[in-house]
Amino acid sequence: MSAAREMLCDTARAAFAEAATAGMTPVEEAGFALLLVPEGEGGFGGDWGDVNAVLQIAGAMVPDLPIAARIAPEGLQAAATISLMAGAMGAALALSIEHVNTRQQFGRPLGKFQAVQQSLAVMACEVRAVEAAAAALAARLDVVGRDPVAADFEIAAAKLRANRAVGVVTSIAHQVHGAIGFTREYALNRVTIPLMRWRGEHGNDAHWAARLGRQVAGLGGQGLWAAMTERSDKNRML
Amino acid sequence: MQGFALYPFDPPGDVAALRGELRGWLAANQPTGDIVARANCWASFDPDFSRALGGAGYIGMTLPSRYGGGDRHPLERYVVIEELLAAGAPVGAHWIADRQTGPLILRYGSEEQRQRYLPGIARGELYACIGLSEPGAGSDLAAVRTAARETADGWRINGQKIWTTGAHLSHIMLALVRTEEGSERNAGLSQLLIDLDTPGITIRPIIDMAGRHDFNEVFFDDVLVPHGALVGERGQGWKQVTAELGLERSGPERYLSSHALLVALIDAAGPDPAPPVAALIGELSAELWTLRQLSMSTAAKLAAGEDPMVEASVVKELGNAFEQDMPRRVQAIVDCPWDDASDLGRLLRALLIASPSFSLRGGTREVIRGIIARGLGLR
Numbered sequence: 001m002s003a004a005r006e007m008l009c010d011t012a013r014a015a016f017a018e019a020a021t022a023g024m025t026p027v028e029e030a031g032f033a034l035l036l037v038p039e040g041e042g043g044f045g046g047d048w049g050d051v052n053a054v055l056q057i058a059g060a061m062v063p064d065l066p067i068a069a070r071i072a073p074e075g076l077q078a079a080a081t082i083s084l085m086a087g088a089m090g091a092a093l094a095l096s097i098e099h100v101n102t103r104q105q106f107g108r109p110l111g112k113f114q115a116v117q118q119s120l121a122v123m124a125c126e127v128r129a130v131e132a133a134a135a136a137l138a139a140r141l142d143v144v145g146r147d148p149v150a151a152d153f154e155i156a157a158a159k160l161r162a163n164r165a166v167g168v169v170t171s172i173a174h175q176v177h178g179a180i181g182f183t184r185e186y187a188l189n190r191v192t193i194p195l196m197r198w199r200g201e202h203g204n205d206a207h208w209a210a211r212l213g214r215q216v217a218g219l220g221g222q223g224l225w226a227a228m229t230e231r232s233d234k235n236r237m238l
Numbered sequence: 239m240q241g242f243a244l245y246p247f248d249p250p251g252d253v254a255a256l257r258g259e260l261r262g263w264l265a266a267n268q269p270t271g272d273i274v275a276r277a278n279c280w281a282s283f284d285p286d287f288s289r290a291l292g293g294a295g296y297i298g299m300t301l302p303s304r305y306g307g308g309d310r311h312p313l314e315r316y317v318v319i320e321e322l323l324a325a326g327a328p329v330g331a332h333w334i335a336d337r338q339t340g341p342l343i344l345r346y347g348s349e350e351q352r353q354r355y356l357p358g359i360a361r362g363e364l365y366a367c368i369g370l371s372e373p374g375a376g377s378d379l380a381a382v383r384t385a386a387r388e389t390a391d392g393w394r395i396n397g398q399k400i401w402t403t404g405a406h407l408s409h410i411m412l413a414l415v416r417t418e419e420g421s422e423r424n425a426g427l428s429q430l431l432i433d434l435d436t437p438g439i440t441i442r443p444i445i446d447m448a449g450r451h452d453f454n455e456v457f458f459d460d461v462l463v464p465h466g467a468l469v470g471e472r473g474q475g476w477k478q479v480t481a482e483l484g485l486e487r488s489g490p491e492r493y494l495s496s497h498a499l500l501v502a503l504i505d506a507a508g509p510d511p512a513p514p515v516a517a518l519i520g521e522l523s524a525e526l527w528t529l530r531q532l533s534m535s536t537a538a539k540l541a542a543g544e545d546p547m548v549e550a551s552v553v554k555e556l557g558n559a560f561e562q563d564m565p566r567r568v569q570a571i572v573d574c575p576w577d578d579a580s581d582l583g584r585l586l587r588a589l590l591i592a593s594p595s596f597s598l599r600g601g602t603r604e605v606i607r608g609i610i611a612r613g614l615g616l617r
């Protein structure tokens with residue numbers, strides 16, 4: 001990660017920590033609404049890679065605040081939601097790892113039991129997949145000047161993949177936590193409830209599957225691979 | 239495994255041109271006969287095709303030119319192999335030699351071994367098999383018992399390997415054997431490069447559930463190979479094999495084995511598919527796209543000289559699930575009799591039957607999940 005993005009993430013973590021209790025004011029004061037505004041116009045001049053990084057932190061720390069709506073234009077709210085989802089899933093995974101390494105039953109930490117290990121491995125794969133999807137979508141958006149039409153394939157594929165991960169990630173996270181994860185007080189529901197909500201927002205599975213399916217059908221069998229590779233080869237060249 | 243960075247996939251040169259050249263070459267050289275050979279195509283043996291591919295410079299691409307290689311970047315090779323797999327080209331004959339045996343000989347082998355084997359590998363003429371599994375050593379690879387004793391004349395080998403893919407069509411085996419008498423588990427193991435025409439070796443076919451003869455039992459009965467058959471350091475076999483498995487587990491073949499079925503599904507569905515078919519195509523395409531991003535990132539990390547053991551396992555786990563579930567999901571949606579003669583029907587049947595092996599070969603699902611769990615800090 002570039003030094004500038006690293007700094008941006010530090011700022012985001014600090015602002016969102018405050019925002020967790022104070023609401024949107026610290027976010028506004030830190031100027032996140034200007035993240036995508038060009039430097040010449042008094043903004044930060046960030047790209048979608050920056051947005052992805054900041055929204056992953058938002059998804060983990062303050063999933064209930066309307067930060068994506070402040071940073072990203074209307075046409076890119078589906079894309080923004082994918083980053084929030086990746087962040088929230090990362091947080092659910094981190095909480096789960098921490099929990100199974102601390103909580104003891106049968107005289108050892110839960111994380112020593114193979115059944116628990118295998119569940120968390122499955123969950124981690126889903127989280128990595130969504131993180132990769134969010135990052136690849138960001139790369140595409142930055143190549144095409146954040147035009148949602150030019151990134152339609154990637155938005156559909158990434159949102160659909162993220163949606164499909166929600167079921168696996170939330171169910172395993174809650175399962176390994178036991179009853180404590182079902183309490184209002186424990187932090188897990190602060191990311192799992194937003195994940196459940198986001199799955200249905202800006203296009204649920206059926207919406208994106210139908211849309212992407214029709215697009216791919218129009219490409220034809222060989223055309224799918226040709227289109228996928230052409231799009232990613234172009235990401236490099238531009 | 240804290241935080242996942244997407245490594246940018248950035249091969250040198252003009253990738254689109256490289257792809258274009260290869261596609262042009264395939265259009266002229268890929269056998270058009272049996273569509274089913276395009277399924278799980280890295281198990282399709284076709285020495286004629288391999289020789290032609292090697293002659294065109296698409297095998298041993300990353301090996302140095304002094305050994306007949308192409309001096310190309312690993313990510314250029316990645317582009318070539320993902321194209322070959324997506325096209326369903328019959329790459330099985332040279333696959334293992336190109337993917338792991340060649341690179342391992344380059345890294346750990348002696349100068350003599352390099353000169354002796356690498357040029358043939360790069361020409362697509364010399365094929366290799368993997369001698370790891372034994373009757374008593376499957377997931378528990380450290381239980382390997384095949385023994386090699388050093389004598390004045392060389393290494394004397396006794397024991398048995400099993401499930402050895404392509405042993406009957408290969409020239410050499412890279413075998414993991416116990417070289418220290420009385421050693422236990424992962425200590426005392428070494429890798430030997432064994433010419434399969436050495437006296438005392440018996441190769442017996444094992445017919446798989448698809449009726450194919452791909453894998454074999456290989457027996458070693460007082461087999462004498464020269465001292466120079468040792469690859470790398472004596473006693474370092476476990477470490478070397480771990481590096482080999484890294485190469486074996488991270489490639490695009492871990493998610494593309496069923497790609498021919500997706501192509502046939504889309505073609506059969508036509509431009510205006512019924513809603514359930516469109517939805518299935520959409521879901522499979524989303525997974526394919528995501529897996530490709532993960533796989534390219536892992537390849538880029540490997541090319542940067544880092545060890546992507548956990549990332550490679552994530553690609554294998556998700557990729558195997560994708561290629562294994564695809565035929566089942568297609569069957570659930572598309573009405574297709576078992577003996578259907580269409581391309582779609584024949585590919586579907588072949589892949590339903592082949593797919594149980596996808597989460598066994600190269601390390602089982604449970605073993606792979608164990609590696610990921612260790613990466614998470616759980617063991």
Ligand SMILES: Cc1cc2nc3c(=O)[nH]c(=O)nc-3n(C[C@H](O)[C@H](O)[C@H](O)COP(=O)(O)OP(=O)(O)OC[C@H]3O[C@@H](n4cnc5c(N)ncnc54)[C@H](O)[C@@H]3O)c2cc1C
Binds near residue numbers: 371404598600602
């Ligand atoms: C098509 C195909 C090609 C192959 N080609 C080769 C080859 O070329 N060379 C070669 O050396 N090998 C090859 N193999 C062998 C392959 O590597 C082994 O099948 C694999 O390592 C598993 O070993 P096993 O079959 O003995 O199963 P086992 O190890 O007996 O496992 C059976 C089941 O038990 C599970 N299991 C085992 N131990 C544990 C544990 N500790 N915890 C939880 N679950 C466990 C496994 O995950 C699996 O589900 C091939 C296999 C196939 C199917």
